[in-house]
Amino acid sequence: MAQVQITFREDRCKGCQLCAAVCPKKLIKMADHINVMGFHPATVEEQEKCTGCALCARMCPDLVIEVAKEERKVG
Amino acid sequence: MAQVQITFREDRCKGCQLCAAVCPKKLIKMADHINVMGFHPATVEEQEKCTGCALCARMCPDLVIEVAKEERKVG
Amino acid sequence: MFEGILIAGFGGQGVLSTGQLLAYAGMMEDKHVAWIPSYGPEMRGGTANCGITISDQPISSPVVSEPTVLIAMNRPSLEKFEPAVVPGGLILVNSSLINIKTKRTDVRTVYMPANDLAEELGNSKVANNIILGALLELTGVVSADAVLESLKKVLPPKRHNLIPVNAEALEKGRELACKFKEKKSS
Amino acid sequence: MFEGILIAGFGGQGVLSTGQLLAYAGMMEDKHVAWIPSYGPEMRGGTANCGITISDQPISSPVVSEPTVLIAMNRPSLEKFEPAVVPGGLILVNSSLINIKTKRTDVRTVYMPANDLAEELGNSKVANNIILGALLELTGVVSADAVLESLKKVLPPKRHNLIPVNAEALEKGRELACKFKEKKSS
Amino acid sequence: MKKVFTRPKALADIPFHYCPGCTHGIVHRLVAEVIDEMGMYERALGVAPVGCSVFIYNYLDIDMYQAAHGRAPAVGTGIKRVLPDRLVFTYQGDGDAAAIGTGELVHAAARGEKITVIFINNAVYAMTGGQMAPTTLLGQKTTTTPFGREGEINGLPVKVCEMLAPLDGSAYLARVSVHNPKNVNAAKKAIRKAFEVQMRGDGFTMVEVLSSCPTNWGLSPLEALKWLEEKMIPYYPLGEYKTPAEVNG
Amino acid sequence: MKKVFTRPKALADIPFHYCPGCTHGIVHRLVAEVIDEMGMYERALGVAPVGCSVFIYNYLDIDMYQAAHGRAPAVGTGIKRVLPDRLVFTYQGDGDAAAIGTGELVHAAARGEKITVIFINNAVYAMTGGQMAPTTLLGQKTTTTPFGREGEINGLPVKVCEMLAPLDGSAYLARVSVHNPKNVNAAKKAIRKAFEVQMRGDGFTMVEVLSSCPTNWGLSPLEALKWLEEKMIPYYPLGEYKTPAEVNG
Amino acid sequence: MAKVLMKGNEALGEGAVRAGCRYFFGYPITPQSELPHYLAKRMPEVGGLYLQSESETAAANMVFGAAGAGARVMTSSSGPGISLMQEGISYIAGAELPCVIVNMIRGGPGLGNIAPAQSDYFQAVKGGGHGDYRLICLAPASVQEIIDLMQDAFDLADKYRNPVMLLADGVLGQMMEPVELGEEKIAEAPEKPWAATGRKKGGPKRLINSLYIVPEECEKHNIKLAQKYDTIRRNEQRWEEYRVDDATMILVAFGTCARICKAVVDSARNEGMAVGLIRPITVWPYPTDVITRVREKAEQFLVVEMNMGQMIEDVKLAVEGMRPVHFYGRSGGMMPVARDVFGEVKKLYNGGAA
Amino acid sequence: MAKVLMKGNEALGEGAVRAGCRYFFGYPITPQSELPHYLAKRMPEVGGLYLQSESETAAANMVFGAAGAGARVMTSSSGPGISLMQEGISYIAGAELPCVIVNMIRGGPGLGNIAPAQSDYFQAVKGGGHGDYRLICLAPASVQEIIDLMQDAFDLADKYRNPVMLLADGVLGQMMEPVELGEEKIAEAPEKPWAATGRKKGGPKRLINSLYIVPEECEKHNIKLAQKYDTIRRNEQRWEEYRVDDATMILVAFGTCARICKAVVDSARNEGMAVGLIRPITVWPYPTDVITRVREKAEQFLVVEMNMGQMIEDVKLAVEGMRPVHFYGRSGGMMPVARDVFGEVKKLYNGGAA
Ligand SMILES: Cc1ncc(C[n+]2csc(CCOP(=O)(O)OP(=O)(O)O)c2C)c(N)n1
Ligand SMILES: Cc1ncc(C[n+]2csc(CCOP(=O)(O)OP(=O)(O)O)c2C)c(N)n1
Ligand code: SF4
Ligand code: SF4
Ligand code: SF4
Ligand code: SF4
Ligand code: SF4
Numbered sequence A, B: 001m002a003q004v005q006i007t008f009r010e011d012r013c014k015g016c017q018l019c020a021a022v023c024p025k026k027l028i029k030m031a032d033h034i035n036v037m038g039f040h041p042a043t044v045e046e047q048e049k050c051t052g053c054a055l056c057a058r059m060c061p062d063l064v065i066e067v068a069k070e071e072r073k074v075g
Numbered sequence C, D: 001m002f003e004g005i006l007i008a009g010f011g012g013q014g015v016l017s018t019g020q021l022l023a024y025a026g027m028m029e030d031k032h033v034a035w036i037p038s039y040g041p042e043m044r045g046g047t048a049n050c051g052i053t054i055s056d057q058p059i060s061s062p063v064v065s066e067p068t069v070l071i072a073m074n075r076p077s078l079e080k081f082e083p084a085v086v087p088g089g090l091i092l093v094n095s096s097l098i099n100i101k102t103k104r105t106d107v108r109t110v111y112m113p114a115n116d117l118a119e120e121l122g123n124s125k126v127a128n129n130i131i132l133g134a135l136l137e138l139t140g141v142v143s144a145d146a147v148l149e150s151l152k153k154v155l156p157p158k159r160h161n162l163i164p165v166n167a168e169a170l171e172k173g174r175e176l177a178c179k180f181k182e183k184k185s186s
Numbered sequence E, F: 001m002k003k004v005f006t007r008p009k010a011l012a013d014i015p016f017h018y019c020p021g022c023t024h025g026i027v028h029r030l031v032a033e034v035i036d037e038m039g040m041y042e043r044a045l046g047v048a049p050v051g052c053s054v055f056i057y058n059y060l061d062i063d064m065y066q067a068a069h070g071r072a073p074a075v076g077t078g079i080k081r082v083l084p085d086r087l088v089f090t091y092q093g094d095g096d097a098a099a100i101g102t103g104e105l106v107h108a109a110a111r112g113e114k115i116t117v118i119f120i121n122n123a124v125y126a127m128t129g130g131q132m133a134p135t136t137l138l139g140q141k142t143t144t145t146p147f148g149r150e151g152e153i154n155g156l157p158v159k160v161c162e163m164l165a166p167l168d169g170s171a172y173l174a175r176v177s178v179h180n181p182k183n184v185n186a187a188k189k190a191i192r193k194a195f196e197v198q199m200r201g202d203g204f205t206m207v208e209v210l211s212s213c214p215t216n217w218g219l220s221p222l223e224a225l226k227w228l229e230e231k232m233i234p235y236y237p238l239g240e241y242k243t244p245a246e247v248n249g
Numbered sequence G, H: 001m002a003k004v005l006m007k008g009n010e011a012l013g014e015g016a017v018r019a020g021c022r023y024f025f026g027y028p029i030t031p032q033s034e035l036p037h038y039l040a041k042r043m044p045e046v047g048g049l050y051l052q053s054e055s056e057t058a059a060a061n062m063v064f065g066a067a068g069a070g071a072r073v074m075t076s077s078s079g080p081g082i083s084l085m086q087e088g089i090s091y092i093a094g095a096e097l098p099c100v101i102v103n104m105i106r107g108g109p110g111l112g113n114i115a116p117a118q119s120d121y122f123q124a125v126k127g128g129g130h131g132d133y134r135l136i137c138l139a140p141a142s143v144q145e146i147i148d149l150m151q152d153a154f155d156l157a158d159k160y161r162n163p164v165m166l167l168a169d170g171v172l173g174q175m176m177e178p179v180e181l182g183e184e185k186i187a188e189a190p191e192k193p194w195a196a197t198g199r200k201k202g203g204p205k206r207l208i209n210s211l212y213i214v215p216e217e218c219e220k221h222n223i224k225l226a227q228k229y230d231t232i233r234r235n236e237q238r239w240e241e242y243r244v245d246d247a248t249m250i251l252v253a254f255g256t257c258a259r260i261c262k263a264v265v266d267s268a269r270n271e272g273m274a275v276g277l278i279r280p281i282t283v284w285p286y287p288t289d290v291i292t293r294v295r296e297k298a299e300q301f302l303v304v305e306m307n308m309g310q311m312i313e314d315v316k317l318a319v320e321g322m323r324p325v326h327f328y329g330r331s332g333g334m335m336p337v338a339r340d341v342f343g344e345v346k347k348l349y350n351g352g353a354a
């Protein structure tokens, strides 16, 4: 599995949960604390299980999520 | 053939010739003289040939023509 | 020198263009001129009129509400506008289409069967120019030369072939007007 | 007697209805009252605030630009509005959601963990009423009775079941404020 | 003698101001005839447009309104909502209804407003001197398309019946013509149908009438009818574009 | 590490003012991504509406215009006629485009104006507090249909793609949705297609995007997406309503 | 009757219903949307109609139709929406139709913002539409006055067959204040024989129209309108005077500004300054009479507006150069603060020195 | 160059083309339609565009877009059409976009008629749209002046980034007069770095906008606009004086009315009366300066308008009560007749007796 780096820009998160709902691995949870805007921000719990499919990022209305992947050299 | 009375309200005629064009009997001609509005008004030349079909009247944009017919007693 | 000329008739009688011709000629003679048409839905009724002011002074209102000359090309125009003509003014009546006389006695009136005369000239469209010819003769508001010169500017080149018949019409009108003057003076 | 009260927080914190409740109570006590919300797209950002004026004189501008009391339900509200509070005024801070202190030294400040207290009461929605209770105790702007009476008018009958917990919240706030007063005076 | 053809009662006995051969007059008469035949003289309310036909408010001998340019459907809406049992119709040109009044027309249709629009498509702004209308044909010369209407610059002619048909609120939409007696009869039938559908409360109704403007087309009245038949009808096919189920037959 | 997903360049790095879960943000991003991918950053000109998305003029990091309510297609027309080689698009809500701006939308389409309308259908006037929009569904409660929209009184929801399709000037019309990642992808494709058709000069293009308004629908963001899928899509079927011949495939 | 706490926008709605208005056509816009919200609920209760139009343009013309059909009818908007109604308003005035238009002014020009303003004063009182027409313009300053003036608005509209505008600012629409609703005696609209409701047997033909194609007739119509406006000018000027009698300095302000100025007058009086306030209640017809009267005694005027200076022209026209007329304004949705206005008053009172 | 005979409406078109205008968006309306007709032919000759919009509302907003894109652009209308543009005009003014709007006034209110009038003066100079904005308003009185002012109109628009209105009446549009066109030196529009034409590499983002949601910023914007308007007031007042120097009675009239008044002045002078004429060429900014100057000598003013009395307010504001300001007006498309105006002059000159 590719190495994936997924980052959340917590202060931009509005806690809408759209990312969580679409993650095929159900990795995204809402944090207990609230951010500066007063929302419970989304977080990934088990980074290592993340496939880097970026469905969460594509669904996030507020561009909170960035996804990067280790490039695999082919051959 | 029914007895038909066709009357033209000459001062309302604008000489457009729509009536003349649709008369199946080609009875309608434009007069040589002009009316108060400066148009050559339409006239029927051979009243007796008129069938009273009223196509001319139905086509006249200015309601110049009235058509009346002798009512035939049936039976 | 001041003339406020009103030309009125049916649409299609060349009322507006005759007026423009006159204004153009006035301009060529370096007079102050203004031309203004009636406009809008009145035209739907089939009537048209325009006012031409020619003066050696700047023109205040271009609207000819009190014409010194009225050219009436049809009966409704005569009836509508004759009361407005100034006393001592001139009314030119196209008697081909107008079978009544003016009621005014304090103006000069000239009756000309313009349409009939035009047909004699072989072009029913020049009735207006016949009357125009008379107007020039009777008022001297502009010269016939200026009018002929203006015709060249006003007509598009491809219709310059019409200039001779128009010139004839003007001349015809002039002649008639002369006769009228003679009659008057005789 | 004059109080200009500003209540500010997130949408959904009951900011507007708390303000209305206060105005209603003022009206029931025959005071002059006015209530005015912030409105429009500012609300999209998720913030809301309203101003309540209660006075024994007719109210000029209903806009509370210089509050005598500020209720800050969240951090942005505190930061935004604390400079406007009049010297000697009162700031009530919802310390459950605000982890900073005011910079003002010329006003009274009371910190209350309203959300935590509300959850203790079993209803997180009554945080606002806890602070309101404190406000009543500290300013006496209207009586707690008038507020309770108003609750009956403001809440639709089917939600009257919420009155007891609201009353509890008011009382809770009052108690805390008393302690605060004691502390101050001790 | 029985009158085979005479002036309908709902049409005041005054001359039209229209140009010779202008078919606005025919359509006025048809509207008046249908009002007579349906016995609606006391219950019909008409809304006049701004356009050559503005004076329809004088010609129809019923209570009338004169609306701002393009707003007749909104005016009609106001009337109908206050007087729901009246027959309310507008009479509008293509500039009026399909250009400046597009919003009002579309939304009266979308609302299923129980009014009838008599929509006179003469492919030109006649009243103001023959400018391009939304319905002017490609290539057609007008005072504002002196070189002929060009799609790239001026856009493409608008088909109003077709555009309103997908709206769920429209109940009856028909395009007719008055270029010959047969079509005049069909036009009258369509107007009657529209009025009946309106009074039944089925929704919005419109009859688009292809009509001639000899003056601004620069044609004689007879040439104009020929042009209408040969040029307009192919682009604007006649027929019913929408009927409520029950009047389909 | 290669970025699989990151903020497009055409989208300024400032937070949106939208409510939590509002899908306006997704559509903004898609537009920015397509501008990036087509290399149009220097040649794209956007027109912001009046509506919740008015501040798109701040969010898109390109030259922008802010138009009067509903008039964005007219503003876009003015821009495009002066700068015909630019990519000109409007971004409009359903109140903006389908109510007050009906005339401008219909006629931009009829003219085959080479602009793209991104039409956000969220079945409500969101910015002004949740009033009925022309696209509000029957039965839907809004602040001005407190008892649910009733066809008899408020009229029937307007299907904009369907209405514009019969106009000869419209070249590309599609309805998409952003309620899940698959549809987000499809929406992006449609936007790209519309922009390409515009730049090829084929005519008017529009992408209608079904979008959520949790706040005014009174639903959580996730419930809102479900409502969109279950209630809106059946009445507003997704798909391409018009394509120029060459892009049919 | 007990008082209730009511929002200005809702008071507009309730006032209209109590005045017998049964038809509302309008398009949402901040800061007046609570009025449509209120009426959408309230109208069905009284058998009336709330209809959301596709635009303000359409709304004005629906009002035209409904008013022509004899109904008591209203619409409401703000800034851009009122601008879009200008053609319709001119038609309504030209056809002499009674109706009420609420104008809840916000910051301009253009999209401006949604904060309270008075920058559409000129548009309202000089005629933003084409032609020589006038709207009767009522400017309330409290929620209670909104209710009261709403009844008057409909009555004046019917009395003069003229559109009436209720001119307020965002603050008045948004604020809640206690109001006394009084007995719910729903007003009855008067008979309107001119309304076009269908040709009565033997009755005259009715025509709702503003077209007078013949200039002579159009002039006659304009003169008739002008005479009506003169009558209204003579009979309907309304204003409130506050501590004016011995005042050497007169503040002039309407709406929310006037509330603020009242406080300023009190402050000034507390400091022994002879300051008073004239609050126009009708801004058209402008209460010129009172200004003509007080200009004899008063030494100076200070006009306070939420704009860059509009009503000041009407004050100057009334003062006719006899006294200096000063101006203090805030704009773009900003409101004057009593303290600042008082500062201005003090400066002027002391002859320009602060 | 030789003179040509030209219709006012055509002169508007030719003047615009010579001023470098290449975009016209508009909707037909009498009495200005010859302008669109002219430009539909003329624009393609110079590589420009005539586009007929679906409405005046759309036209104003197309102008907004084209002006924002940096073009010299114009529109044209009359009465009802100008009313429909009010929202758009307010946006254009708010966004500070340069453009020219021709307003060929006709009889009102409502549909009124198509005869010449000046009854939309208030709308033009006080702002028919919402918000505190001003149009520069030029009022030609001859076909020659139309050509000349058209160039100035575009230049002023660009100089101040402000919409300019050319205010005329139907007569001016319909009449033909000789004009000197002069050299065909097509003006070049100035650079417009603010125009939104696409983001230049490294350049600033451009935004064409009138929204200032924060009241403080909106107020700042309004103050900036007000300062611009003050500059224009100081620098751009234009008028013609005719036999004013020793006049004890001053006629004030613009456009066609001023032509008539000139004749009246001559008649009066012929009878030995010291009468003069001030003809405002800019009606906004109003030429207050000249009135302030002449009010010292002149004993009375007579304002002549083709309306029920609108510009008279601006004259009164300038006269400040120092002299009586009388009014003579015709309306509904009627024009004052020189003889009648002269009658009025004589009456007033002799102290009210005819
Ligand atoms: C707001 C407004 N804009 C423009 C006009 C001018 N105008 C009068 S009628 C008309 C168009 C008429 O065309 P159409 O509706 O097709 O009717 P027709 O004359 O062809 O029967 C126009 C543009 C107007 N009166 N009001
Ligand atoms: C002429 C005018 N009328 C009304 C408004 C008020 N207004 C602002 S946004 C809006 C509707 C917004 O709805 P929509 O276009 O669907 O966008 P959304 O907010 O739903 O994204 C309205 C009516 C305005 N600004 N201008
Ligand atoms: S990238 Fe895919 S797997 Fe990883 S968190 Fe996002 S949705 Fe889940
Ligand atoms: S979708 Fe975005 S904003 Fe919403 S919860 Fe996830 S990260 Fe936060
Ligand atoms: S009634 Fe028939 S036959 Fe007689 S003239 Fe008319 S068209 Fe001809
Ligand atoms: S159709 Fe009518 S108007 Fe035309 S020529 Fe015949 S009778 Fe005359
Ligand atoms: S201009 Fe055309 S539409 Fe108008 S009356 Fe004449 S022919 Fe009929």
Ligand code: SF4
Residues within 6 Å of the ligand: D044, F017, F018, F019, F021, F022, F023, F024, F052, F122, F126, F127, F212, F213, F214, F215, F216
């Ligand atoms: S109100 Fe609706 S459309 Fe507007 S930002 Fe909030 S969720 Fe989005």
Ligand SMILES: [Mg+2]
Residues within 6 Å of the ligand: E093, E094, E095, E120, E121, E122, E123, E124, E125, E126, E133
């Ligand atoms: Mg037409």
Ligand SMILES: [Mg+2]
Residues within 6 Å of the ligand: F093, F094, F095, F120, F121, F122, F123, F124, F125, F126, F133
């Ligand atoms: Mg929406």
